[in-house]
Amino acid sequence: MVWPEVDQVASNHRYELVLSGDKLRKYYEEKQALDETIWTLKQLNFLEISQCPSIEYLSGDIGKLTHLSTLTLTSNKLKEIPIEVKFLTDLRHLNLSNNQIQRLNDDLFEKLDHLETLNLSQNLLEQLPQFSPQNQKLAVVNLSHNQLESLPDVPVELENLSSMDLSGNRFKDFPETLCQIHSLKILLIESNQLTEIPCQLSQLHKLKELRFKSNPLKDNRLKKLMEQDKIKPVLEYLAKQWTEQHKSSASTTAKPAQSKQQQQKAKQNVEIQDKIEILHFDQVGDLKGRQITLLPRVISVRPHILCCILRNVDLATPGNLKKFLNLQNELHDDICQKRTLATIGTHDLSLISGDLVYDARNPDDIGLVPLGKGPKLVSARDFYDQLCRDAEHERKLKKRNQLSGLHKYLTLLEDQNEFPCLSDQDRYVISLPPLTNAERSKLSPTSDSIFVEITSGHSMDICRRVMDAFLRQVLENQLGKKANEEEKTFRQVLTLQQTRVVDDKGQLKTTFPSRTDLDWNEVSQGKIFIERLTNEK
Template sequence: MVQVTPLGRKEIKAKDLLRQLQLEAEEQRKQKKRQNVSGLHNLDVGNNQLRELPAALADCPRLKEANFKGNQLKDKRLEKMVNSCQMKAILEYLRAGGRGKGKAESGREEARKKKREKQQRKDGVDGEQDELEEASKLLVKVLHVSENPAPLVVKASPGVKDVRAFIVCCVLKGVNLKPGNALKRFLSAQSLDVGNNQLRELPAALADCPRLKEANFKGNQLKDKRLEKMVNSCQMKAILEYLRAGGRGKGKAESGREEARKKKREKQQRKDGVDGEQDELEEASKLLVKVLHVSENPAPLVVKASPGVKDVRAFIVCCVLKGVNLKPGNALKRFLSAQTKLHEDICEKRTAATIATHDLQLIKGPLLYDVQPPEELKVTPLGRKEIKAKDLLRQLQLEAEEQRKQKKRQNVSGLHKYLQLLDGKDNYPCLVDAEGVVISFPPITNSEKTKIRKETRDLFLEVTSDTSLQICKDVMDTLILKIAELNRVTLENKEDSGSDNESDTLSGPGNLNPSQNVQPLVVEQVRVVDTDGNLKVLYPSKTDLTTVSSLLTVIR
């Protein structure tokens, strides 16, 4: 039998030395493994034959998710926690020593506990007792679903999986927003949901929350029925304006606070050189449009788009605008001049989009947005006789050459500027009414048949583009704003009804009804569908007219 005396050790048999070295190596591997485990974030040891969980897991501060299910643990209390996925409770239980542990395991746990306490004192961290005392000051009580007689339930549809799959909700009761500026601080967020509560009125302080963009007040039985109607139709901006103006159904104390807030705002506005709130409300009341939805319209106008327009001039947006007053003085002249300026500016000289305006009473629907060969397309241009599109373009080109010779310059005016927009096209776009009459030939001209006159009250508006649908919508938004502004100018000036040659001078007060000052223009939604009836565009939709929302109040 060979005996050796290793360095730093006593004399020992070689066989026993090897066994001892193996045991020490195994212990080193275990220690190293334990150290590596401490950095775990996720752990899955489910469906194994584990009888107990190692206490070393309690020293894994980064461990957030773990699966221990499917193991036959000796500790039934621990197994119950595992089956109910109480991750935090499992770690606390292991940290406290659990049950069914041997003395050696309990000793190691005690050593770990002392080590943690020593480290906390070294780093200046408050002890566990201080943490518990601090926690006692911020208490929340959990009411379990089984104890709640009327729990709120949220159903998730399968469609959210591919969009925004995860949602977590809860109900928090007992919040006190009355003291001081508690409500204002609470509403520094951009959204608020107090739907389906027992609110009888909305606090006027909401009007002083500039960041509030989205709010849900539905499901409350508000005393103010006008306000409740705004809530149900999701008119967020109108709600805040209404509360800012004082609303209805306010008590004396609430009215007093509102009056104080109003004076404070007016003082700040004078200091900053900003117009008073009353002026803003008056301005908003003059620029009003009301949207009439397709579902509320007994005879909505529909535009069918043929497949051929895709390769020629693919995009079209239409709507009906009612309540326009073009009769007094220069109203019609200003209207046509504004349209020309829009063609030069936002339409980029008709290269981005083209506007066409028609007298609604002279249109017979449904309409067809189509393409036709130049030699077949017949149109009656404004101020001209019926002519084929091919001949019209040739005639306009000759007129353009004559203009250049007479004025001795390259620039031309009128329709002649847009002839090159149809270069290389085998087919030309057109809008055709139910009688087969071409009422629009974009981007060149409208038809004399639907020409707007001083007596016109209701308009059919169309915007077409070969660039994008969004450009059409942006141009339409701007066109409606411009018409609303012109209508306001007409009503403010109170011009007398002029003749067709339209004098530039303003007359004295006319016979306009004063109620006209607050009557909003009505925008009727128009659907553009394909030949099978499938919806392509609806204007104005909920997202339209937002680009001009700072200047135009939209009642939806």
């Protein structure tokens, strides 16, 4: 007998399948196996099988799901992972956390060219397979709470690796390969058996978070600094040690040479530079940022939101508005994985009143005028139900299961009792992620200041990566204002203003762009100049 959820995905040709919790446990215990129909759903790009302690093994037929981009197998009792997982070459996000995996196949990562996040935390791993130079997109790795004593060398090609969590393992010696990952921003290696922390870490200039508490360090001074939970004094202390170890003339002469090389490179690129101006939240004058209040109800529905304001955007030039909307659609299909990972909303700032509230409510209680659906105010429930009816009509009319437009995103809100929504100060709903914006804040050729919101049910890291990709695309499509005569060395200038997300008690959750955001020097190769303006300007 085919499980109802599996049958629904198969008959409607859906791209996501989530099997989790009590229902999954009940199904599994009846036949002590997963429904084999799962492995025939070759259209799937998102599969979650989680929270079923009875599951210890998976069929190798999982290798047939070659379109998977997200595979989540968390909180089961898996002891091993089928070797066929290595054939899932479209995988971007692999979560195998909270199982009992003791070993992974040596060539597991070899063909996973698109892998971006890897979560192997809370397993029984004693060693890790070698990463491949082909894993160039890998950004986040979580190996915490295993039994690792060593780490394989990380290939230099992994230039996007920004976060590594090795907490709760058995490292006695610090993995030297970490000192070579110059893209690292977050390094967590707490609760191990380390006695020393190498001063070379001070040379990882992108490092913003470093934690190594609960290790038997010999250096008591360093241990005390770490207990203060402030990275700056820790890195300064390590940098001082580094300097003392490298006082040779070779090191002092190398720096000026490198500086000249960088200056020469900047001169070569100056003619094709783009500029980003970052305005402080409290910029003097009427250019004030907006604040978004995150209410508790939305945390269990779609908890992550990141926003910013784009000022002086050029949508008036013929074709630019279409470019802007097209790049948004392309990002939805690509990095947002058809909105399953994140959704981008863009609004005319002049049509939004005051600060905003991000909440989750009963869809019957949410009223909005959906974008492009006429002037009538409808409830989110009626809007969703009408889309479902339209989708069914389209399916019958075209005699195919593949849907288009908003219809292909309907499953993202299926069976949800509350829908996320973003409202302005006058309580007008301007966004119903991940489905639609409101007609009220619609962009037009006269829009020159744009409010951008990225929402996700997965992580804030995904929001940041989507925002980065979005801003890069805006620059690549030359949608910033053209530089004036005083700035003729720049092709265009894009002005960003900070926004803040706070909780219902007013405590700051997120600011974007912060000082650690938009760190694009290596990626842009000097072609993007970022100027952070003070609020006195």
